[in-house]
Amino acid sequence: MRKMAPLLIVFLTLSMFAQSLTVMATTKDQLVETAKTYIGTPYHYGGTTPNGFDCSGYINYVFEQLDVNLPRTTSGLYQEGTSVSKSDLEVGDIVFFNTFGSGVSHAGIYIGDGEFIHASTSRGVTTDSLNSDYWSPRYLGAKRVTETEPEIEQASLETSRELEPGEYRDVKENHWAYDEVLNLSQDDVIHGTGDDEFGVNGDLTRAEVASLLVRANDLSAEGKNSSFIDVEGHWSAKEVAAAEQAGFLDHLTGERFKPEEKVTREEVAVMVANAFDLEANGQNGFTDVTQVHDAYDEITALKEHGIINGYDDGTFRPNHTITRAEFAIVLYKLMN
Template identity: 35%
Template sequence: MKKKWLLPIFASFMFFTGVGIHDAKAATIADITNTAKAYLGVPYQYGGTNIQTGVDCSAYTQIVFSKLGISLERTSKAQYQQGTAISKDNLKTGDLVFFNTSGSGISHVGIYIGDNSFISATTSSGVKIDKINDPYYWGSRYVGAKRVATFTDNDFGEVKEAEIDFSIYASRGEVALRLANKLQLNTSNTNSSFPDIKPSSKYAGAAEALKKIGVFTGDENGKFNPGSPMTRGQLSKVLVEAFNLKQQGTAEQFADVPNAHWANTYVAILASNKITVGKGDGTFGVNDNVTLAQLDAFIQRLTQ
């Protein structure tokens, strides 16, 4: 039986197509913003549709909306034909915003996330957050917006039991596998000292190799918990220790990681080494579960 975790369950989603806004409830504002931000740092690739290797702007929006059960067309021009036109003054979180960056019509799309900000896959920096009225670039290239679904206010009602989608989020076992591979560790010893990892487990060699170099020590019961998610704060500690990182001058401060927070030193070291720039809103997301895309982005920056 798969381990289950307490997470807010998305509403019963329906697929949206056509030119209008579907009447059915889609998802909450938190759902669309958290899903969109989960891919911060994913690299840009023209024509790319794989979050592991890179995406273009319309593939990014298509992927994000698909996670919420909403169907978008493949290209920015085709997406501009969906939904209902919305004026800039009436933008709401989750609206698609479109730009002319090529001089020949619609060529870029992003997702409005409030506070005059939008998130998109950019050619220069991959998935990142920008200001929609940026006077140096985006402001003069803005074309319009479309609403393909209406996202509701955060639902603080009942929290139900749901499985974490490990096709999106990184389990502790997957973190171990990818780190051991990138560090080229000897993973031949599968006689794991962690009581919850059998020698036959695909995580056995990686977990033991990382324990040998002091990266993983287990919980209070000595367990590795390979099927558990890992927070961004926990990952910061793992990465600092795995790559033996040191503080490099002054680091950016994040509102959710005060000096008294246990992860402050680790997050500061990552930031000082330009491994993280946070979530684009002044926070690091220290308690957010790490996504596979974020994990790959961190590792890529560490090994460039």
């Protein structure tokens, strides 16, 4: 047995090393996925939320989702971590630029293949190439913060703690929708996607919205039959039938419901206004939802009741999809 001990130690060491590599790879995938969730979010000087970001506010927000706390300013970020050469860049490294004057004035997150994601002053959150004609001559350097902040690995390893009712591993206490998700889950209105995950950044489907509105209104779905020919056998068939008969789906025409189609912010506004009998009394102020818009009244009603907000640039973006976390906030406001 003593002769086997060194082999056992080597095996355990290799196993732990392999697990560490897996954790790091998984965490970096999560970082990129989280960062890309906010593509299209407008630039807002001093912004630190999905309503609008500046470059360092965006980086802070993304890393906070993985429990990594960083300095608030770009110059502060430049003092963090370990310097890495451009040829050794890894996913998750923070890249820095001089866009005017001297010194660091802009930063983004490296996402691989020579690309980085950042909050651009002209286009909001977007991706660009480090080797582009604009960014290449302005590149200053990069810092690696994931190795000096063990929390980023600990966040992925934290699977042993028993969750409280209504908690999910991808909706931590510092998440902007934590309270809403927790309360709705505890009230059995919303559920996760499995494996203790809520699917916080996943887009909602038409079937999911219909089902959530039925639950929120405490409607019985038993014994209901839908006129839509494509919901028979679908998990949401009874809820869709209940939503249809309650008038939540009056905006739809034709014989197909398309239960797996991703819903837009516009359609959510229509379904919610129908479900909660919300009416408009004034104007919404959105530059991209004028009075000729088909869903003008419904969007205006939700704005007037404080259920939805637009973006800092004055738009509502009716054709954008809505995530599960965003709809949780809408639903919570409606029910409270």
